[in-house]
Amino acid sequence: MDWNDYDAALFDLDGVITPTAEVHMRAWAQMFNDFLSARGVAEPYTDADYFTYVDGKPRYDGVRSFLASRDITLPEGDPSDPAGAETVAGLGNLKNDDFEQILQSEGVQPYPGSVQLVKELASRGTKMAIVSSSRNAAAVLDAAGMIDYFPVIVSGKEAGELGLPGKPAPDTFLEAARQLGVPKERAVVFEDALSGVAAGRAGDFGLVIGVDRGVGADKLTEHGADVVVDDLAELLEAGA
Known part of the structure; x- marks a missing residue:
């Protein structure tokens, strides 16, 4: 060129x-698999799900897109929701906390x-x-x-x-x-x-x-x- x-x-x-895409992938996997396990969903979140539903999208859009792929609907919530609240915003905030923790510890x-x-x-x-x-x-x-x-x-x-x-x-x-x-x-x-x-x-x-x-x-x-x-x-x- x-x-x-x-x-x-x-x-x-x-x-x-x-x-840092690798860090994001790990943070998404940690958050979604904990969420799915708590709800008794047998099919885990995978790297294929990351590339299909999450990669490159704004955080809450990624949450919404993946949940829709599993026919799970949650309230939208608000960006001020506590991390881990069972809302789209709450799950997105938890993922961000996980990401920041990994970034801080590993650089x-x-x-x-x-x-x-x-x-x-x-x-x-x-x-x-x-x-x-x-x-x-x-x-x-x-x-x-x-x-x-x-x-x-x-x-x-x-x-x-x-x-x-x-x-x-x-x-x-x-x-x-x-x-x-x-x-x-x-x-x-x-x-x-x-x-x-x-x-x-x-x-x-x-x-x-x-x-x-x-x-x-x-x-x-x-x-x-x-x-x-x-x-x-x-x-x-x-x-x-």
């Missing part, structure tokens, strides 16, 4: 810049290939933003030592404040491009989640790059990725 064709790079965070290191590409783009003067459904995006970036590269962060927190729908809607990516002052046709979206590449395609961005961290290259392509890589360092080798 020729980076002269683009002025901005819009990165998802979890699974693209940092391996996070960014993917080396992603660091290489980010530094290369910074040296070229390419504008960069983080677009993440996670409300913890700034804390994760700070823990990974990467926050200074991203003057614009559109996380689940900012999306909620602005009333923007989450992925697969393109609105958060469009907002990041707007804040960077770059037309969408001149921006590249980097995503590892099906909902994220679908958002990039729906937003009609200049290029959508899928990062295959386990969901599968075919599925990423089907949902809208123009190019699929296993690691962002491959884009350096391609002449970025």
